[in-house]
Amino acid sequence: MMRQNFYTAFFAAGITLILTCLMVGVKLTSEGTELRVVGATAAQWTWIFGGIAIVFLSQLFRDQISAASAGIPRPNLGKLLPAVSVQARLKPWLIAAVIVGLIVWPFMVSRGAVDLATLTLIYVMLGLGLNIVVGLAGLLDLGYVAFYAIGAYTYALLSSYFGLSFWVCLPISALLAATFGFVLGFPVLRLRGDYLAIVTLGFGEIIRILLNNWTGLTGGPNGISGIDKPTLFGLEFNRRASDGATTFHEFMGIDYSSSYKVIFLYLIAVLLVIWVLFVINRLMRMPIGRAWEALREDEIACRSLGLNRTVIKLSAFTFGASTAGFAGCFFAARQGFISPESFVFIESAIILAIVVLGGMGSQFGVILAAIVMTILPEFAREFSEYRMLLFGLLMVLMMRWRPQGLLPSKRPHMELKR
Amino acid sequence: MSEASLYFLQQLINGLTIGSTYALIAIGYTMVYGIIGMINFAHGEIYMIGSYISFIVIAGLLGMGMVALPVILVIALVIAVFTASTYGWAVERVAYRPLRGSNRLIPLISAIGMSIFLQNYVVLAQGSRDVALAPQISGSWTFGDPQLFEVSLSYMQLLIWVVTVVCMTALTLFISRSRMGRACRACSEDQGMTNLLGIDTNRTIAMTFVIGAALAAVAGLLLGLYYGVVNPFVGFIAGLKAFTAAVLGGIGSIPGAMLGGLILGVTEALTSAYFPSEYKDVVSFGLLILILLFRPSGLLGKPEVEKV
Numbered sequence: 001m002m003r004q005n006f007y008t009a010f011f012a013a014g015i016t017l018i019l020t021c022l023m024v025g026v027k028l029t030s031e032g033t034e035l036r037v038v039g040a041t042a043a044q045w046t047w048i049f050g051g052i053a054i055v056f057l058s059q060l061f062r063d064q065i066s067a068a069s070a071g072i073p074r075p076n077l078g079k080l081l082p083a084v085s086v087q088a089r090l091k092p093w094l095i096a097a098v099i100v101g102l103i104v105w106p107f108m109v110s111r112g113a114v115d116l117a118t119l120t121l122i123y124v125m126l127g128l129g130l131n132i133v134v135g136l137a138g139l140l141d142l143g144y145v146a147f148y149a150i151g152a153y154t155y156a157l158l159s160s161y162f163g164l165s166f167w168v169c170l171p172i173s174a175l176l177a178a179t180f181g182f183v184l185g186f187p188v189l190r191l192r193g194d195y196l197a198i199v200t201l202g203f204g205e206i207i208r209i210l211l212n213n214w215t216g217l218t219g220g221p222n223g224i225s226g227i228d229k230p231t232l233f234g235l236e237f238n239r240r241a242s243d244g245a246t247t248f249h250e251f252m253g254i255d256y257s258s259s260y261k262v263i264f265l266y267l268i269a270v271l272l273v274i275w276v277l278f279v280i281n282r283l284m285r286m287p288i289g290r291a292w293e294a295l296r297e298d299e300i301a302c303r304s305l306g307l308n309r310t311v312i313k314l315s316a317f318t319f320g321a322s323t324a325g326f327a328g329c330f331f332a333a334r335q336g337f338i339s340p341e342s343f344v345f346i347e348s349a350i351i352l353a354i355v356v357l358g359g360m361g362s363q364f365g366v367i368l369a370a371i372v373m374t375i376l377p378e379f380a381r382e383f384s385e386y387r388m389l390l391f392g393l394l395m396v397l398m399m400r401w402r403p404q405g406l407l408p409s410k411r412p413h414m415e416l417k418r
Numbered sequence: 419m420s421e422a423s424l425y426f427l428q429q430l431i432n433g434l435t436i437g438s439t440y441a442l443i444a445i446g447y448t449m450v451y452g453i454i455g456m457i458n459f460a461h462g463e464i465y466m467i468g469s470y471i472s473f474i475v476i477a478g479l480l481g482m483g484m485v486a487l488p489v490i491l492v493i494a495l496v497i498a499v500f501t502a503s504t505y506g507w508a509v510e511r512v513a514y515r516p517l518r519g520s521n522r523l524i525p526l527i528s529a530i531g532m533s534i535f536l537q538n539y540v541v542l543a544q545g546s547r548d549v550a551l552a553p554q555i556s557g558s559w560t561f562g563d564p565q566l567f568e569v570s571l572s573y574m575q576l577l578i579w580v581v582t583v584v585c586m587t588a589l590t591l592f593i594s595r596s597r598m599g600r601a602c603r604a605c606s607e608d609q610g611m612t613n614l615l616g617i618d619t620n621r622t623i624a625m626t627f628v629i630g631a632a633l634a635a636v637a638g639l640l641l642g643l644y645y646g647v648v649n650p651f652v653g654f655i656a657g658l659k660a661f662t663a664a665v666l667g668g669i670g671s672i673p674g675a676m677l678g679g680l681i682l683g684v685t686e687a688l689t690s691a692y693f694p695s696e697y698k699d700v701v702s703f704g705l706l707i708l709i710l711l712f713r714p715s716g717l718l719g720k721p722e723v724e725k726v
Contacts, residue, residue: 018504022471022497024543026478035551037478140523142530187711195710197526198457198661202703205658213696345654349530356527389538395531396513403517403524 009059016055020048102270106263114259114266116378118334121269122327123370127354128276128363129323134352135360136289137316138296139189140197143204144351147177147321149211149343151328156224156338157217166230166333170326177325178318185317189310204348211340223339229261230268230333265334272330276323277363283319292316293361346388353395359405368407421566428569429691430684435575435644437683438582442637443660444667444675445589446506446630452670453606453626454518459529460509462657463536464631468502468638469648470544473551487554491639498635505536506631510624533654540650548649555643578640585636586676589629593672602626606670655699659686662706668719677717 025040025048040048058065106114126148133141151173158164158172188199211218218224283289291312295302303309332338354373358365377387398405443465450458475494484490513532517525558572593599601622604612613619641656642648659682667678682702689701709716 015504015508018501019508022474022501023467023540026474028470028474028477028544028549030550033550033552035473035477035480035549037474037481134523138523140526188707191710191714195665195714198658198665199707199710201658202662202706206700206703209696209700213694346534349534352527352530360523385542386538388534389542392531392533392535392538396528396535399513399524399528399531400516403520 005060005062008062009056012059013052013056016052017048020051024048099270099274103267106266111259111262114262116375118262118266118269120371120374121266121273122331122334123351123354123374124273124367125269125276125327125330126324126351127358127366127370128273128280129320129327130351131355131358131361131363131366132280132283132292132316132323133320134355135362135366136284136296137292137313139313139317141200141317141320142197142345142348142352143200143202143207144320144324145343145345145348146200146204146207147181147324148328148331148347149207149340150177150180151325152332152338152342153211153218153224153328154325155329155332156227159228160224160226166228166329170329173329174322174325177328178322181318181321182314185314185321186310189313189317201345201348204343204345208340208343211343219339221339221341223337223341225337227332227336227338229336230265232264269330269334272326276326280319280323280363288312288315296361350391353391356395357398357405359408362405362407365405365407369405421563424562424567424569425691426688427562428567429687431569431571431575433684433687434680435578435683436686437663437680438578439637439641439644439679440656440660440663440683441676441679442582442585442633442640443656444663444679445633445672446627447657447661447664448667448669448672448675449602449626449630451664452672453602453623454514456514456522456525457529457661458509458514458627458630459526459657460513460532460536461630461634462653462655462660463533463540464502464506464509464653465634465638465656465660466648466650466653467505467536467540468498468631468635469642469652470540470549470638471501471635472498472639472642473549473648476551476554491554495636495639498639499632502631502635502638503628506627506634507624509536510627515620515623533657537650537653544650546650548647550647551642553643553646574644578644581636581640585633589633589672592629598622598625659702662702665706665716666709668716671716671718671720674716674718681717 024044027038027040029036029038106117126144130141130144133139133144154173154176155166155169158169159166164172184200184203188196191199212221214220284292291302291307292315295307295309295312299309302312331342335342350373354369355366357373358367358369377384380387383390443461446461446464447458450456450461472494475497476490479490479493509532513528514525517528553574555574555577556572558570558575560568560570562569593602601612601617602625604615604617605619605622609619612622638648660679663678663682664675665678666682667674667676682705685705686698686702689695690698693701
């Protein structure tokens, strides 16, 4: 046994050496027009051989390691939650407490924290929207950011060309994104899952390229700046009011502070998230929501029960897209500046990672994951260059060890014993 | 010949050149899809790594004072193919094999993670800036009317064509004649049955990843020499294009991937010749959507039967 492990370990170490020696061990540098190869520093070689040693040892003692890790008691997150009956009784109180907490909280912390919280809420919205498509309906959408971009550009363009306000544009953005989702989904949803992934990915790229090159309308790579901020029943949050408008601080008779605007944006985000959560929760309990999940579990069974799969998939896709449009509209209003840079593929991947990390289909999990994914990089600033590397690694490791996510959705269910 | 037709001929030559490299990359997608039915999202990154490794080897050998270009290219090819194949194998072993038999979405998400990981690994190891290599193979044949338009076929383009044809022929022979190729075809028919007949399916699947990665590395070397630059982000878009080519030809079918690659390359060259070149990606993804609409099984693919 030990001998077998020794061979495996030797082999794994050799593979690691091949993988790293040319990629990490040497570096290409340009000197004028000439390309030169520079050997790695001693520190890098230490890293390489350190890595090889770790691979070697972990393979050599893998029986012992797996035995030891089996001995570690696993925390059962499900047990932390109280019983179902208690949950049902506590639920309204809990929701009320959370909402009150969310509203009171920004007045007690710094401006930066509120701003970060607003960003987190945008990702919560996006995660919840994609969760309908990926988590509930089981359709892998890799171009989700395209609908986000459509929402953002809708508001930016309508506000700069026609002067429409944020509150008017919000439903328009959602509707337009939904329309795009509908038009794209209609032909594509007849296809099998993985084709859908690539087509949506291609669609995301098409939208980005169009935004980048249609300079006359979208400003191309320079984007659109000076987008109006939302107003509260016509009250502006600027220091000085524009023509014919009143500012919030003048109306209230208080001194101007820039943090009002930040808090106001945060409160809008809270409102939008609550609205999205409410709608999705209702939808999930409707026949259409049940059909989404049923379709994810077994498509053939659904069809034989007479469910129209195109309609079901299309509705999920459209609802997901409209949520992204919502989030995009708010994003444009918050930033005041948008460019195609904000809508690249990696953004789609981050949103997907939020859904996957949270546990597909679980709304609470998605919210938690969105918070983790936006707050964690703030704390790990010094590792920022490793951020995407770790992010990719995390996705692979999650799929290997916990494909159901951090907090998988639980439904009361029974299983037939075979 | 008129000027317009000469111009067209030039675009055709350029298109076939790019198209043959797409075909080389597309083989990796189509073989993996054919055998385990998953999209190997990280395949484009393997191509990018192949390009980097060949640049490193070429620059290193030139730096050592080696002058014989054919020898340098052959050494670069061998090392790039070897290293990229190891990457292909390792990716399969680490990210896909443990997930076999789970829900379809799970390996796909793992593949996306792997793709992000590899891309950023190269960014960290080699920097995110473009790396440029001076042209190694120069010179070309020109023909046509010098007064109207001269069509040029560079030696580099010719090399790409020759290498692609050689690789494709070798692969076709390998798949149809060799024992491993037979095992590979059997695996894509019915994995359980193949296993029962005493063929190591895990090994066969690993081998398809290795072959795909090797061909991607060949494409990496060729395209690297052709364009003269490489950066860590070339893999994403090239992978997407190659996947489009594979779907175009019918995913799972090897001749389909070759055909799809050529069609896509020519379409792109023609689009960028007659329209603003920024829109060539829009046209190729639009083509993908159209193909999936009207012929979901691709040009040479066979329609898939769903079984309960």
